[in-house]
Amino acid sequence: xxxxxxxxxxxxxxxxxxxxxxxxxxxxxxxxxxxxxxxxxxxxxxxxxxxxxxxxxxxxxxxxxxxxxxxxxxxxxxxxxxxxxxxxxxxxxxxxxxxxxxxxxxxxxxxxxxxxxxxxxxxxx
Amino acid sequence: xxxxxxxxxxxxxxxxxxxxxxxxxxxxxxxxxxxxxxxxxxxxxxxxxxxxxxxxxxxxxxxxxxxxxxxxxxxxxxxxxxxxxxxxxxxxxxxxxxxxxxxxxxxxxxxxxxxxxxxxxxxxxxxxxxxxxxxxxxxxxxxxxxxxxxxxxxxxxxxxxxxxxxxxxxxxxxxxxxxxxxxxxxxxxxxxxxxxxxxxxxxxxxxxxxxxxxxxxxxxxxxxxxxxxxxxxxxxxxxxxxxxxxxxxxxxxxxxxxxxxxxxxxxxxxxxxxxxxxxxxxxxxxxxxxxxxxxxxxxxxxxxxxxxxxxxxxxxxxxxxxxxxxxxxxxxxxxxxxxxxxxxxxxxxxxxxxxxxxxxxxxxxxxxxxxxxxxxxxxxxxxxxxxxxxxxxxxxxxxxxxxxxxxxxxxxxxxxxxxxxxxxxxxxxxxxxxxxxxxxxxxxxxxxxxxxxx
Numbered sequence: 001x002x003x004x005x006x007x008x009x010x011x012x013x014x015x016x017x018x019x020x021x022x023x024x025x026x027x028x029x030x031x032x033x034x035x036x037x038x039x040x041x042x043x044x045x046x047x048x049x050x051x052x053x054x055x056x057x058x059x060x061x062x063x064x065x066x067x068x069x070x071x072x073x074x075x076x077x078x079x080x081x082x083x084x085x086x087x088x089x090x091x092x093x094x095x096x097x098x099x100x101x102x103x104x105x106x107x108x109x110x111x112x113x114x115x116x117x118x119x120x121x122x123x124x125x
Numbered sequence: 126x127x128x129x130x131x132x133x134x135x136x137x138x139x140x141x142x143x144x145x146x147x148x149x150x151x152x153x154x155x156x157x158x159x160x161x162x163x164x165x166x167x168x169x170x171x172x173x174x175x176x177x178x179x180x181x182x183x184x185x186x187x188x189x190x191x192x193x194x195x196x197x198x199x200x201x202x203x204x205x206x207x208x209x210x211x212x213x214x215x216x217x218x219x220x221x222x223x224x225x226x227x228x229x230x231x232x233x234x235x236x237x238x239x240x241x242x243x244x245x246x247x248x249x250x251x252x253x254x255x256x257x258x259x260x261x262x263x264x265x266x267x268x269x270x271x272x273x274x275x276x277x278x279x280x281x282x283x284x285x286x287x288x289x290x291x292x293x294x295x296x297x298x299x300x301x302x303x304x305x306x307x308x309x310x311x312x313x314x315x316x317x318x319x320x321x322x323x324x325x326x327x328x329x330x331x332x333x334x335x336x337x338x339x340x341x342x343x344x345x346x347x348x349x350x351x352x353x354x355x356x357x358x359x360x361x362x363x364x365x366x367x368x369x370x371x372x373x374x375x376x377x378x379x380x381x382x383x384x385x386x387x388x389x390x391x392x393x394x395x396x397x398x399x400x401x402x403x404x405x406x407x408x409x410x411x412x413x414x415x416x417x418x419x420x421x422x423x424x425x426x427x428x429x430x431x432x433x434x435x436x437x438x439x440x441x442x443x444x445x446x447x448x449x450x451x452x453x454x455x456x457x458x459x460x461x462x463x464x465x466x467x468x469x470x471x472x473x474x475x476x477x478x479x480x481x482x483x484x485x486x487x488x489x490x491x492x493x494x495x496x497x498x499x500x501x502x503x504x505x506x507x508x509x510x511x512x513x514x515x516x517x518x519x520x521x522x523x524x525x526x527x528x529x530x531x532x533x534x535x536x537x538x539x540x541x542x543x544x545x546x547x548x549x550x551x552x553x554x555x556x557x558x559x560x561x562x563x564x565x566x567x568x569x570x571x572x573x574x575x576x577x578x579x
Contacts, residue, residue: 035476038355038364049403 007067011046018045019056024066033059219544223536228544230280234335235288235328238280244537246277257331259379261344263323263459265570272573273545281534283527284325287312288332291498295338295453311493311520313461314502316527319570322502323459325527329500330457338453339384341377341446346460346504348372350481356400358436360411363485365399370435370486374428374442384452385422390415391448396424396441401432413437421445436485443489447497454497456490461501482517492518529567532559538569542576552579 007021019030034041037055039048048056060066065073081089091098095114097107222228222245230245232238238247254262254276262270270276293308314322323344330342343349353368378385395412413434415424424445428438446454481487493499516524530538539558542548548558557579565571 032474032476038357040352040355042352043354047403051405052403 011044013045014041015039015043015045015048015056016041019060022060022066024064024070025060029060029064033064221544222540223533228537228540229277235280235332236335238285240282240285243280243282243285244533246279246537246541248275248277251276257334257380258327258342258344260342260376263327263344265319265321265323266327268570269324269573273542273547275545277541278324278328279534279537279541280328281321281325283321284328287325287329287500287525291329291333291453291455294498295336309520309523309525310496310498311523312500313493313516313519313524314500314527315524316503317529317568318505319568320527320529321569322527323504326457326459326500326502330455333453333455333457334380336453338455339381339388339446339449340455340457342380343373343376343458343460346458346501349487350484354402355479355484358399358485359406360397360399361485362483363488364479364483365436365485367399367402367432367435370439371402371429371432373439373486374425374435377442378422378425378429382422385425386420388421388445388449388451390419390421390424390445392441392444393417396427396434396437398431398433399436404432407433439486440489447495456497456499457502458490458500459502460504493520493523494518530562530569530572531567532562535559535562535567535572538572539576542573547573547576548579 007023010018016030016034019025019033020027033056036059037052078092082093088098095111096103097110101107220228228246230238230242230247232247235247266278290308294310314326316322330340333340349369353366355364355366358365395414397412398407398410400406413427415427424438424442428435482491536558539548539561543550543553561572561575561579565575
């Protein structure tokens, strides 16, 4: 088992699929990174050399927002909404849906995620 | 004289494979060991070779007959291959084609076959096929062997014409004739789907190798443009594929190793180095010199050992093979003119597909405007659409359209399927096999699929 930018990759998986496990890299960006490195679609992770894996990490981090930078950016945006007391910020705080969904019924997923985040924070304390 | 020497060397390789594939028979049977099916009338002690444990035939035709059950023992009994000596269960009386003609031609190689033996089957063992075609057997041929449970291939008139064409080139007759004027050194095999292009090419390679020719056979041209790593060559505008190049060199070495050790290199320029597979460029070195007195075998081994040199060696090999005049040389590429599936990065976020002619390996073997003998077979299964009318770097008259089965060939094929129990003997009539032929329009694979439904 190896890690690329914090994402676990199975040795037998193809590069075009394993590279999408990175946060911030989807199918399209995976193709762009592969084509710049000259890796075709059917190459597997265990066929890559260490230098190629390093190049892939470097290229992903340089030209795309990935992993912890992406998460940091998302968190910063949420905190900005909260600090400005925007409607979306309040909804984030309440753990309610914020894209116009109904709350009279349903909205379970959003509330479940908010509860789990609260439990994690309490656990950290 | 040289031709007879080459032929003897080639058949020696083939017969060695045959000898190595057969267990030594008991001394009492040595005198009688012959592949003459007509003589096998008395039961003899048999070896276990040739028995195949297989599943039963497809159930397309068997379901309607009441009281008929199939068992694995019946299958293994019915499908014993003929060996030397023949197993006692093998009935040569069933080897009958349409009109009572023999269904099989007993021959050691494809060279002595004539027009009289067209539309008959030649039967080689799988070991012999793998020995003569170590690069791989075409997919259509493998499917035919699996479905019919026998490694036999029909010799068609189109193959004999192709063989005679190259035979006239390598061995021109003393008296000029009209046939000599129409010889073609470069041929592109085209034709409808499942008309036998790949099998014809494989048979041609079989014949050429048994004649002692130096043949570069590529059974899957799509592997040249598929997979592996690809890098821009800094010295030219081409893309290098070191993994594919190394594989091509290894495949070329499989059958031709002994011959290549006798052929010296004739170009003494240093071999340019490129980027290795996953290891980048070699520092401080951009070319590699071959020592004096190197043979083509040494050149190929260098390309295999050093991934930086594999593409340069392959391109150099193409030129070296053109300069070989001692023996006839043939390039046989199946799935030629295949579409490419590699992308080149134009900017950080956009790509464009790379054309096949931009690859160093493909570019070296793509052009047919030369004096070497080359045959390319177009493949419908790996390409999109039909072959263009005007092909770049191909002579105008190089295209040869292979037809599908005609009525005589279809009759032979159906009798062969009958022999191999793909068709039930009780329900085989002329009307039914003709119906299959007309429904499938002579498509070989469709006929094979429809045969059990008689």
